[in-house]
Amino acid sequence: MSASPLISLRGIAKRFGAHQALHGIDLDVEAGSVVVLIGPSGSGKSTLIRCINGLVRPDEGTLHIAGSPVDIHHERAWQQMRTEVGMVFQDYALFPHLTVLRNMTITPERRRGVPRAKAEEEARALLTRVGLAHKAQDYPSALSGGQQQRVAIVRALAMRPKAILFDEPTSALDPETIGSVLDVMKDLAREGTTMVVVTHEMGFAREVADRVVFMAEGRIVEEAPPGAFFDAPRHERTRAFLSSIRSFGEAAHA
Amino acid sequence: MEFDVAYLNAQWPALMRGLWLTVQVSALSIVLSILVGVLGAAARVLQVPVLGKLVVGYVEFIRNTPLLAQLFFIFYGLPGLGLRLSLFWSGVLCLTVWAGAYQIENVRGGLETVGKGLREAAFSLGLSPWRFFRLVAAPMAIRVGLPSMLNTSISLLKNSSYLQAIGLAELTYVAIDRISMDFRTIEMFAAICVIYLLLVLTLSFFASRLEYRLNAPFRL
Numbered sequence: 001m002s003a004s005p006l007i008s009l010r011g012i013a014k015r016f017g018a019h020q021a022l023h024g025i026d027l028d029v030e031a032g033s034v035v036v037l038i039g040p041s042g043s044g045k046s047t048l049i050r051c052i053n054g055l056v057r058p059d060e061g062t063l064h065i066a067g068s069p070v071d072i073h074h075e076r077a078w079q080q081m082r083t084e085v086g087m088v089f090q091d092y093a094l095f096p097h098l099t100v101l102r103n104m105t106i107t108p109e110r111r112r113g114v115p116r117a118k119a120e121e122e123a124r125a126l127l128t129r130v131g132l133a134h135k136a137q138d139y140p141s142a143l144s145g146g147q148q149q150r151v152a153i154v155r156a157l158a159m160r161p162k163a164i165l166f167d168e169p170t171s172a173l174d175p176e177t178i179g180s181v182l183d184v185m186k187d188l189a190r191e192g193t194t195m196v197v198v199t200h201e202m203g204f205a206r207e208v209a210d211r212v213v214f215m216a217e218g219r220i221v222e223e224a225p226p227g228a229f230f231d232a233p234r235h236e237r238t239r240a241f242l243s244s245i246r247s248f249g250e251a252a253h254a
Numbered sequence: 255m256e257f258d259v260a261y262l263n264a265q266w267p268a269l270m271r272g273l274w275l276t277v278q279v280s281a282l283s284i285v286l287s288i289l290v291g292v293l294g295a296a297a298r299v300l301q302v303p304v305l306g307k308l309v310v311g312y313v314e315f316i317r318n319t320p321l322l323a324q325l326f327f328i329f330y331g332l333p334g335l336g337l338r339l340s341l342f343w344s345g346v347l348c349l350t351v352w353a354g355a356y357q358i359e360n361v362r363g364g365l366e367t368v369g370k371g372l373r374e375a376a377f378s379l380g381l382s383p384w385r386f387f388r389l390v391a392a393p394m395a396i397r398v399g400l401p402s403m404l405n406t407s408i409s410l411l412k413n414s415s416y417l418q419a420i421g422l423a424e425l426t427y428v429a430i431d432r433i434s435m436d437f438r439t440i441e442m443f444a445a446i447c448v449i450y451l452l453l454v455l456t457l458s459f460f461a462s463r464l465e466y467r468l469n470a471p472f473r474l
Protein backbone atom coordinates (compact mmCIF):
# COMPACT_ATOMS: atom_id res chain seq x y z
CA MET A 1 0.00 0.00 0.00
CA SER A 2 1.40 3.38 -0.96
CA ALA A 3 0.67 6.62 0.90
CA SER A 4 -1.85 8.97 -0.68
CA PRO A 5 -0.42 11.43 -3.20
CA LEU A 6 0.50 14.90 -1.97
CA ILE A 7 -1.72 16.53 -4.56
CA SER A 8 -4.68 14.71 -5.99
CA LEU A 9 -7.15 16.12 -8.53
CA ARG A 10 -10.28 14.31 -9.65
CA GLY A 11 -12.64 15.49 -12.35
CA ILE A 12 -11.45 19.12 -12.24
CA ALA A 13 -13.44 21.15 -14.79
CA LYS A 14 -13.37 24.85 -15.58
CA ARG A 15 -15.36 26.89 -18.04
CA PHE A 16 -14.77 30.53 -19.03
CA GLY A 17 -18.01 31.77 -20.54
CA ALA A 18 -18.74 29.48 -23.47
CA HIS A 19 -15.22 28.05 -23.51
CA GLN A 20 -14.55 24.83 -21.62
CA ALA A 21 -10.91 25.33 -20.58
CA LEU A 22 -10.59 22.08 -18.59
CA HIS A 23 -12.53 18.85 -19.08
CA GLY A 24 -12.55 16.65 -15.97
CA ILE A 25 -8.83 16.47 -15.20
CA ASP A 26 -7.45 13.70 -12.98
CA LEU A 27 -3.91 14.17 -11.76
CA ASP A 28 -1.84 12.81 -8.89
CA VAL A 29 1.44 14.25 -7.72
CA GLU A 30 3.41 12.07 -5.31
CA ALA A 31 5.33 13.70 -2.48
CA GLY A 32 8.88 14.45 -3.58
CA SER A 33 8.17 14.08 -7.27
CA VAL A 34 8.43 16.51 -10.16
CA VAL A 35 5.63 16.66 -12.68
CA VAL A 36 6.25 18.67 -15.85
CA LEU A 37 3.21 19.91 -17.70
CA ILE A 38 3.59 20.65 -21.40
CA GLY A 39 1.27 21.46 -24.25
CA PRO A 40 0.46 24.05 -26.87
CA SER A 41 -0.49 27.57 -25.92
CA GLY A 42 -4.12 27.77 -24.82
CA SER A 43 -4.31 24.08 -23.92
CA GLY A 44 -5.17 24.88 -20.29
CA LYS A 45 -1.84 24.43 -18.51
CA SER A 46 -2.03 27.70 -16.59
CA THR A 47 -5.68 27.15 -15.78
CA LEU A 48 -4.92 23.69 -14.42
CA ILE A 49 -1.98 24.78 -12.29
CA ARG A 50 -4.05 27.70 -10.95
CA CYS A 51 -6.84 25.33 -10.03
CA ILE A 52 -4.36 23.61 -7.70
CA ASN A 53 -4.08 26.71 -5.48
CA GLY A 54 -7.40 28.36 -6.19
CA LEU A 55 -6.24 31.37 -8.21
CA VAL A 56 -8.76 29.87 -10.60
CA ARG A 57 -11.75 28.29 -8.88
CA PRO A 58 -12.67 24.98 -10.47
CA ASP A 59 -16.36 24.61 -11.33
CA GLU A 60 -16.37 20.93 -10.54
CA GLY A 61 -14.15 18.22 -9.15
CA THR A 62 -12.29 17.47 -5.96
CA LEU A 63 -8.86 18.43 -4.72
CA HIS A 64 -6.93 16.75 -1.92
CA ILE A 65 -3.72 18.10 -0.45
CA ALA A 66 -1.79 15.59 1.66
CA GLY A 67 -4.93 13.51 1.93
CA SER A 68 -7.21 16.34 3.17
CA PRO A 69 -9.98 17.60 0.94
CA VAL A 70 -10.03 21.32 0.05
CA ASP A 71 -13.45 22.94 0.07
CA ILE A 72 -13.15 24.42 -3.42
CA HIS A 73 -16.09 26.77 -2.97
CA HIS A 74 -14.74 28.60 0.08
CA GLU A 75 -12.11 31.32 -0.12
CA ARG A 76 -11.00 30.71 3.49
CA ALA A 77 -10.14 27.12 2.68
CA TRP A 78 -8.04 28.27 -0.27
CA GLN A 79 -6.28 30.91 1.84
CA GLN A 80 -5.33 28.25 4.32
CA MET A 81 -4.07 25.76 1.76
CA ARG A 82 -2.14 28.41 -0.21
CA THR A 83 0.34 28.66 2.65
CA GLU A 84 1.07 24.99 1.92
CA VAL A 85 1.41 25.26 -1.86
CA GLY A 86 3.72 27.96 -3.22
CA MET A 87 3.63 29.40 -6.70
CA VAL A 88 6.17 30.99 -9.02
CA PHE A 89 5.00 33.06 -11.97
CA GLN A 90 6.40 33.89 -15.37
CA ASP A 91 6.76 37.60 -14.47
CA TYR A 92 8.32 36.99 -10.97
CA ALA A 93 5.74 39.29 -9.32
CA LEU A 94 8.04 40.55 -6.58
CA PHE A 95 6.53 43.37 -4.54
CA PRO A 96 8.33 46.37 -6.09
CA HIS A 97 8.04 48.67 -3.06
CA LEU A 98 9.75 46.21 -0.71
CA THR A 99 13.40 45.14 -0.47
CA VAL A 100 14.34 41.62 -1.48
CA LEU A 101 14.59 40.66 2.18
CA ARG A 102 11.22 42.16 3.05
CA ASN A 103 9.62 40.44 0.05
CA MET A 104 10.72 37.19 1.65
CA THR A 105 9.89 37.90 5.28
CA ILE A 106 6.55 39.63 5.02
CA THR A 107 4.37 36.55 4.59
CA PRO A 108 6.19 34.23 7.00
CA GLU A 109 5.80 37.02 9.57
CA ARG A 110 2.18 37.87 8.88
CA ARG A 111 0.93 34.45 7.95
CA ARG A 112 3.05 31.95 9.88
CA GLY A 113 3.76 34.21 12.87
CA VAL A 114 7.54 33.86 12.61
CA PRO A 115 9.33 36.62 14.58
CA ARG A 116 11.04 39.23 12.37
CA ALA A 117 14.62 38.33 13.36
CA LYS A 118 14.05 34.64 12.73
CA ALA A 119 12.31 35.29 9.41
CA GLU A 120 15.25 37.44 8.29
CA GLU A 121 17.75 34.82 9.31
CA GLU A 122 15.89 32.17 7.31
CA ALA A 123 15.52 34.50 4.35
CA ARG A 124 19.24 35.28 4.31
CA ALA A 125 20.07 31.59 4.41
CA LEU A 126 17.78 30.99 1.43
CA LEU A 127 19.29 33.92 -0.47
CA THR A 128 22.75 32.53 0.16
CA ARG A 129 21.67 29.24 -1.36
CA VAL A 130 20.72 30.94 -4.62
CA GLY A 131 23.78 33.21 -4.60
CA LEU A 132 21.92 36.42 -3.86
CA ALA A 133 22.83 37.16 -0.24
CA HIS A 134 24.43 40.43 -1.35
CA LYS A 135 21.09 41.62 -2.80
CA ALA A 136 19.11 41.34 0.43
CA GLN A 137 18.72 45.09 0.91
CA ASP A 138 18.18 45.95 -2.76
CA TYR A 139 14.83 46.66 -4.35
CA PRO A 140 13.60 44.31 -7.09
CA SER A 141 14.11 46.96 -9.80
CA ALA A 142 17.86 46.72 -9.21
CA LEU A 143 17.92 42.99 -10.05
CA SER A 144 18.07 41.22 -13.40
CA GLY A 145 15.14 39.03 -14.46
CA GLY A 146 16.98 35.84 -13.55
CA GLN A 147 17.88 37.23 -10.13
CA GLN A 148 14.29 38.35 -9.52
CA GLN A 149 13.00 34.91 -10.43
CA ARG A 150 15.43 33.24 -8.04
CA VAL A 151 14.18 35.57 -5.32
CA ALA A 152 10.60 34.67 -6.23
CA ILE A 153 11.47 30.99 -5.81
CA VAL A 154 13.04 31.43 -2.40
CA ARG A 155 10.19 33.75 -1.38
CA ALA A 156 7.85 30.84 -2.02
CA LEU A 157 10.21 28.49 -0.16
CA ALA A 158 10.25 30.80 2.87
CA MET A 159 6.66 29.78 3.53
CA ARG A 160 7.89 26.17 3.80
CA PRO A 161 5.28 24.87 1.40
CA LYS A 162 4.63 21.19 0.83
CA ALA A 163 4.78 21.75 -2.92
CA ILE A 164 5.63 24.52 -5.39
CA LEU A 165 3.84 25.27 -8.65
CA PHE A 166 5.80 26.93 -11.48
CA ASP A 167 4.00 28.56 -14.40
CA GLU A 168 6.56 29.05 -17.19
CA PRO A 169 9.21 30.35 -14.79
CA THR A 170 11.82 30.97 -17.50
CA SER A 171 9.67 32.19 -20.38
CA ALA A 172 10.26 35.88 -19.66
CA LEU A 173 14.02 35.54 -19.17
CA ASP A 174 17.00 36.32 -21.36
CA PRO A 175 18.64 33.12 -22.64
CA GLU A 176 21.78 33.82 -20.54
CA THR A 177 19.88 33.83 -17.26
CA ILE A 178 17.54 30.90 -17.87
CA GLY A 179 20.25 28.48 -16.75
CA SER A 180 20.65 30.09 -13.33
CA VAL A 181 16.93 29.66 -12.61
CA LEU A 182 16.80 26.09 -13.93
CA ASP A 183 19.82 25.23 -11.76
CA VAL A 184 17.95 26.38 -8.66
CA MET A 185 14.95 24.30 -9.68
CA LYS A 186 17.13 21.25 -10.28
CA ASP A 187 18.60 21.69 -6.81
CA LEU A 188 15.14 21.76 -5.31
CA ALA A 189 14.20 18.62 -7.21
CA ARG A 190 17.28 16.82 -5.94
CA GLU A 191 16.34 17.71 -2.38
CA GLY A 192 12.98 16.11 -2.89
CA THR A 193 10.80 19.23 -3.25
CA THR A 194 7.44 18.38 -4.76
CA MET A 195 7.01 20.46 -7.90
CA VAL A 196 4.52 20.92 -10.71
CA VAL A 197 6.20 22.79 -13.55
CA VAL A 198 4.69 24.23 -16.70
CA THR A 199 7.61 24.78 -19.06
CA HIS A 200 8.83 24.67 -22.62
CA GLU A 201 12.32 23.65 -21.47
CA MET A 202 12.39 20.09 -22.75
CA GLY A 203 15.95 19.54 -21.52
CA PHE A 204 14.79 20.33 -18.00
CA ALA A 205 11.80 18.00 -18.38
CA ARG A 206 13.96 15.12 -19.57
CA GLU A 207 16.54 15.59 -16.85
CA VAL A 208 14.41 16.40 -13.83
CA ALA A 209 10.83 15.23 -14.31
CA ASP A 210 9.54 12.06 -12.77
CA ARG A 211 6.54 12.33 -15.03
CA VAL A 212 5.71 14.42 -18.08
CA VAL A 213 2.07 15.29 -18.68
CA PHE A 214 0.98 16.45 -22.12
CA MET A 215 -2.20 18.52 -22.40
CA ALA A 216 -4.21 19.61 -25.41
CA GLU A 217 -7.56 21.37 -25.56
CA GLY A 218 -8.22 21.11 -21.86
CA ARG A 219 -7.52 17.40 -21.57
CA ILE A 220 -4.57 15.27 -20.53
CA VAL A 221 -3.59 13.42 -23.67
CA GLU A 222 -0.66 11.43 -22.41
CA GLU A 223 1.52 11.10 -19.36
CA ALA A 224 4.66 9.05 -18.92
CA PRO A 225 8.16 9.10 -17.42
CA PRO A 226 10.38 11.39 -19.51
CA GLY A 227 12.32 8.62 -21.24
CA ALA A 228 9.21 6.91 -22.57
CA PHE A 229 7.47 10.21 -23.19
CA PHE A 230 10.14 11.77 -25.39
CA ASP A 231 11.49 8.63 -27.06
CA ALA A 232 8.29 6.70 -27.62
CA PRO A 233 5.23 8.96 -27.44
CA ARG A 234 2.08 6.91 -27.94
CA HIS A 235 -0.33 9.52 -29.27
CA GLU A 236 -0.25 11.17 -32.67
CA ARG A 237 -1.08 14.54 -31.01
CA THR A 238 1.96 14.21 -28.74
CA ARG A 239 4.27 13.33 -31.62
CA ALA A 240 3.04 16.32 -33.61
CA PHE A 241 3.63 18.66 -30.65
CA LEU A 242 7.10 17.28 -29.93
CA SER A 243 8.20 17.57 -33.53
CA SER A 244 6.87 21.14 -33.70
CA ILE A 245 8.85 22.28 -30.67
CA ARG A 246 11.93 20.36 -31.82
CA SER A 247 11.97 22.13 -35.14
CA PHE A 248 11.34 25.39 -33.32
CA GLY A 249 14.24 24.65 -30.97
CA GLU A 250 16.54 23.85 -33.89
CA ALA A 251 15.50 27.04 -35.62
CA ALA A 252 16.18 29.01 -32.46
CA HIS A 253 19.65 27.49 -32.06
CA ALA A 254 20.56 27.63 -35.74
CA MET B 255 -5.55 105.43 2.08
CA GLU B 256 -2.14 103.80 1.76
CA PHE B 257 -0.96 100.30 2.69
CA ASP B 258 -0.41 100.47 6.46
CA VAL B 259 2.30 98.09 7.64
CA ALA B 260 2.09 99.32 11.23
CA TYR B 261 -1.59 98.34 11.27
CA LEU B 262 -0.75 94.76 10.24
CA ASN B 263 1.92 94.61 12.94
CA ALA B 264 -0.67 95.46 15.53
CA GLN B 265 -3.02 92.73 14.21
CA TRP B 266 -0.29 90.11 14.06
CA PRO B 267 -1.15 88.27 17.31
CA ALA B 268 -4.80 87.89 16.25
CA LEU B 269 -3.79 86.65 12.81
CA MET B 270 -1.41 84.13 14.38
CA ARG B 271 -4.21 82.77 16.55
CA GLY B 272 -6.35 82.38 13.44
CA LEU B 273 -3.49 80.78 11.58
CA TRP B 274 -2.93 78.28 14.36
CA LEU B 275 -6.57 77.21 14.24
CA THR B 276 -6.43 76.91 10.43
CA VAL B 277 -3.34 74.70 10.72
CA GLN B 278 -4.93 72.49 13.36
CA VAL B 279 -8.23 72.03 11.55
CA SER B 280 -6.53 71.45 8.20
CA ALA B 281 -3.81 69.09 9.38
CA LEU B 282 -6.29 66.93 11.26
CA SER B 283 -8.69 66.90 8.33
CA ILE B 284 -5.97 66.05 5.81
CA VAL B 285 -4.87 63.04 7.84
CA LEU B 286 -8.43 61.88 8.45
CA SER B 287 -9.48 62.40 4.82
CA ILE B 288 -6.58 60.27 3.59
CA LEU B 289 -7.67 57.57 6.01
CA VAL B 290 -11.20 57.83 4.61
CA GLY B 291 -9.71 57.68 1.12
CA VAL B 292 -7.73 54.50 1.78
CA LEU B 293 -10.58 52.70 3.57
CA GLY B 294 -13.20 53.85 1.07
CA ALA B 295 -11.05 52.76 -1.86
CA ALA B 296 -10.50 49.41 -0.12
CA ALA B 297 -14.24 48.90 0.28
CA ARG B 298 -14.68 49.58 -3.41
CA VAL B 299 -11.86 47.53 -4.90
CA LEU B 300 -12.29 44.61 -2.50
CA GLN B 301 -16.00 44.78 -3.38
CA VAL B 302 -17.14 44.69 0.23
CA PRO B 303 -20.89 43.99 0.12
CA VAL B 304 -23.15 46.99 0.87
CA LEU B 305 -20.26 49.21 2.01
CA GLY B 306 -18.79 49.29 -1.48
CA LYS B 307 -22.08 50.59 -2.88
CA LEU B 308 -22.45 53.12 -0.06
CA VAL B 309 -19.02 54.48 -0.88
CA VAL B 310 -20.08 55.07 -4.49
CA GLY B 311 -23.13 57.03 -3.30
CA TYR B 312 -21.08 59.03 -0.82
CA VAL B 313 -18.50 60.06 -3.40
CA GLU B 314 -21.19 61.11 -5.89
CA PHE B 315 -23.09 63.08 -3.27
CA ILE B 316 -20.08 65.03 -2.07
CA ARG B 317 -18.74 65.76 -5.52
CA ASN B 318 -22.07 67.07 -6.78
CA THR B 319 -23.15 69.33 -3.92
CA PRO B 320 -21.64 72.65 -2.78
CA LEU B 321 -19.21 72.58 0.10
CA LEU B 322 -21.05 75.41 1.84
CA ALA B 323 -24.31 73.44 1.78
CA GLN B 324 -22.48 70.45 3.27
CA LEU B 325 -21.03 72.68 5.96
CA PHE B 326 -24.42 74.13 6.92
CA PHE B 327 -25.94 70.68 6.90
CA ILE B 328 -23.32 69.48 9.37
CA PHE B 329 -23.46 72.58 11.57
CA TYR B 330 -27.18 73.32 11.59
CA GLY B 331 -28.62 69.96 10.50
CA LEU B 332 -26.79 67.42 12.66
CA PRO B 333 -27.84 68.91 16.05
CA GLY B 334 -31.44 68.45 14.88
CA LEU B 335 -30.60 64.78 14.32
CA GLY B 336 -29.22 64.56 17.85
CA LEU B 337 -25.49 64.99 17.08
CA ARG B 338 -24.09 68.12 18.70
CA LEU B 339 -20.48 68.95 17.81
CA SER B 340 -18.26 71.86 18.80
CA LEU B 341 -17.36 74.44 16.16
CA PHE B 342 -13.92 72.92 15.85
CA TRP B 343 -15.16 69.37 15.32
CA SER B 344 -17.91 70.50 12.99
CA GLY B 345 -15.18 72.04 10.88
CA VAL B 346 -13.00 68.93 10.98
CA LEU B 347 -15.96 66.72 10.12
CA CYS B 348 -16.98 68.90 7.20
CA LEU B 349 -13.51 69.11 5.65
CA THR B 350 -12.84 65.41 6.23
CA VAL B 351 -16.10 64.30 4.65
CA TRP B 352 -15.60 66.66 1.72
CA ALA B 353 -11.96 65.82 0.99
CA GLY B 354 -12.42 62.14 1.85
CA ALA B 355 -14.61 61.68 -1.21
CA TYR B 356 -11.88 63.03 -3.46
CA GLN B 357 -9.17 61.05 -1.69
CA ILE B 358 -11.13 57.85 -2.34
CA GLU B 359 -10.95 58.59 -6.05
CA ASN B 360 -7.25 59.49 -5.80
CA VAL B 361 -6.37 56.24 -4.04
CA ARG B 362 -8.54 54.29 -6.45
CA GLY B 363 -6.65 55.84 -9.36
CA GLY B 364 -3.38 54.69 -7.80
CA LEU B 365 -4.77 51.21 -7.21
CA GLU B 366 -5.43 50.78 -10.91
CA THR B 367 -1.70 50.72 -11.49
CA VAL B 368 -1.25 47.73 -9.14
CA GLY B 369 -1.34 44.78 -11.52
CA LYS B 370 -3.25 41.54 -11.28
CA GLY B 371 0.07 39.71 -11.10
CA LEU B 372 0.96 41.17 -7.69
CA ARG B 373 -2.49 40.33 -6.40
CA GLU B 374 -2.09 36.72 -7.47
CA ALA B 375 1.41 36.57 -6.02
CA ALA B 376 0.13 37.86 -2.69
CA PHE B 377 -2.80 35.44 -2.69
CA SER B 378 -0.58 32.51 -3.60
CA LEU B 379 1.57 33.31 -0.56
CA GLY B 380 -1.56 32.94 1.55
CA LEU B 381 -2.29 36.63 2.17
CA SER B 382 -5.96 37.54 2.54
CA PRO B 383 -7.42 40.21 0.24
CA TRP B 384 -7.34 42.70 3.12
CA ARG B 385 -3.68 41.97 3.95
CA PHE B 386 -2.81 42.26 0.27
CA PHE B 387 -4.50 45.65 0.27
CA ARG B 388 -2.74 46.87 3.38
CA LEU B 389 0.76 45.53 2.71
CA VAL B 390 1.04 45.80 -1.05
CA ALA B 391 -1.73 47.63 -2.89
CA ALA B 392 -2.26 50.62 -0.58
CA PRO B 393 1.42 51.56 -0.23
CA MET B 394 1.88 51.32 -4.00
CA ALA B 395 -1.32 53.25 -4.71
CA ILE B 396 -0.40 56.02 -2.30
CA ARG B 397 2.93 56.48 -4.04
CA VAL B 398 1.25 56.80 -7.43
CA GLY B 399 -1.68 58.83 -6.11
CA LEU B 400 0.43 61.23 -4.07
CA PRO B 401 0.33 64.17 -6.50
CA SER B 402 -3.47 64.10 -6.73
CA MET B 403 -3.73 63.55 -2.97
CA LEU B 404 -1.60 66.66 -2.53
CA ASN B 405 -3.94 68.62 -4.80
CA THR B 406 -6.94 67.58 -2.72
CA SER B 407 -5.08 68.47 0.46
CA ILE B 408 -4.25 71.92 -0.90
CA SER B 409 -7.92 72.46 -1.77
CA LEU B 410 -8.85 71.35 1.72
CA LEU B 411 -6.45 73.84 3.23
CA LYS B 412 -7.86 76.69 1.15
CA ASN B 413 -11.45 75.57 1.74
CA SER B 414 -10.90 75.72 5.49
CA SER B 415 -11.64 79.42 5.00
CA TYR B 416 -15.30 78.47 4.44
CA LEU B 417 -15.41 77.57 8.12
CA GLN B 418 -15.64 81.29 8.90
CA ALA B 419 -19.29 80.94 7.79
CA ILE B 420 -20.14 78.94 10.92
CA GLY B 421 -18.09 81.27 13.14
CA LEU B 422 -14.93 79.22 13.63
CA ALA B 423 -12.21 81.76 14.39
CA GLU B 424 -9.71 80.56 11.80
CA LEU B 425 -7.57 82.81 9.65
CA THR B 426 -10.24 84.15 7.29
CA TYR B 427 -12.69 84.70 10.14
CA VAL B 428 -10.12 86.80 11.96
CA ALA B 429 -9.49 88.88 8.85
CA ILE B 430 -13.16 89.52 8.16
CA ASP B 431 -13.80 90.26 11.80
CA ARG B 432 -11.05 92.91 11.84
CA ILE B 433 -12.15 94.40 8.54
CA SER B 434 -15.65 94.91 9.90
CA MET B 435 -14.16 97.00 12.71
CA ASP B 436 -11.21 98.74 11.07
CA PHE B 437 -12.05 98.73 7.33
CA ARG B 438 -8.43 97.88 6.43
CA THR B 439 -9.58 95.57 3.62
CA ILE B 440 -6.47 95.63 1.40
CA GLU B 441 -3.99 95.05 4.20
CA MET B 442 -5.96 92.19 5.71
CA PHE B 443 -6.70 90.28 2.52
CA ALA B 444 -3.16 90.78 1.28
CA ALA B 445 -1.87 89.44 4.57
CA ILE B 446 -4.02 86.33 4.68
CA CYS B 447 -3.41 85.53 0.99
CA VAL B 448 0.34 85.57 1.65
CA ILE B 449 -0.17 83.38 4.72
CA TYR B 450 -2.29 80.85 2.77
CA LEU B 451 0.30 80.83 0.02
CA LEU B 452 3.06 80.05 2.51
CA LEU B 453 0.96 77.28 4.03
CA VAL B 454 0.39 75.67 0.63
CA LEU B 455 4.07 75.92 -0.24
CA THR B 456 4.99 74.28 3.06
CA LEU B 457 2.51 71.47 2.44
CA SER B 458 3.87 70.95 -1.08
CA PHE B 459 7.40 70.86 0.25
CA PHE B 460 6.62 68.07 2.70
CA ALA B 461 4.68 66.18 0.05
CA SER B 462 7.61 66.30 -2.34
CA ARG B 463 9.91 65.01 0.41
CA LEU B 464 7.49 62.17 1.04
CA GLU B 465 7.23 61.43 -2.66
CA TYR B 466 11.00 61.29 -2.92
CA ARG B 467 11.14 58.78 -0.07
CA LEU B 468 8.32 56.63 -1.41
CA ASN B 469 10.00 56.55 -4.81
CA ALA B 470 13.27 55.22 -3.43
CA PRO B 471 12.48 51.61 -4.47
CA PHE B 472 11.96 52.73 -8.06
CA ARG B 473 15.17 54.71 -8.51
CA LEU B 474 18.09 52.80 -9.90
Ligand SMILES: Nc1ncnc2c1ncn2[C@@H]1O[C@H](COP(=O)(O)OP(=O)(O)O)[C@@H](O)[C@H]1O
Pocket residue numbers: 016019021039040041042043044045046047048
Ligand atom coordinates in the same frame (compact mmCIF):
# COMPACT_ATOMS: atom_id res chain seq x y z
N1 LIG C 1 -9.56 34.38 -17.04
C1 LIG C 1 -9.92 33.86 -18.24
N2 LIG C 1 -11.04 34.29 -18.86
C2 LIG C 1 -11.42 33.77 -20.04
N3 LIG C 1 -10.75 32.83 -20.69
C3 LIG C 1 -9.63 32.36 -20.14
C4 LIG C 1 -9.16 32.86 -18.89
N4 LIG C 1 -8.01 32.20 -18.57
C5 LIG C 1 -7.79 31.33 -19.59
N5 LIG C 1 -8.75 31.42 -20.51
C6 LIG C 1 -8.84 30.61 -21.76
O1 LIG C 1 -8.71 29.25 -21.40
C7 LIG C 1 -7.87 28.57 -22.32
C8 LIG C 1 -6.69 27.97 -21.60
O2 LIG C 1 -5.83 29.01 -21.20
P1 LIG C 1 -4.51 28.77 -20.36
O3 LIG C 1 -4.81 27.88 -19.23
O4 LIG C 1 -3.92 30.08 -20.07
O5 LIG C 1 -3.62 27.99 -21.42
P2 LIG C 1 -2.05 27.75 -21.44
O6 LIG C 1 -1.48 28.15 -20.13
O7 LIG C 1 -1.89 26.30 -21.74
O8 LIG C 1 -1.52 28.57 -22.57
C9 LIG C 1 -7.50 29.57 -23.38
O9 LIG C 1 -8.38 29.41 -24.47
C10 LIG C 1 -7.69 30.89 -22.71
O10 LIG C 1 -8.05 31.88 -23.63
Ligand SMILES: [Mg+2]
Pocket residue numbers: 045046047
Ligand atom coordinates in the same frame (compact mmCIF):
# COMPACT_ATOMS: atom_id res chain seq x y z
MG1 LIG D 1 -0.04 29.63 -19.63
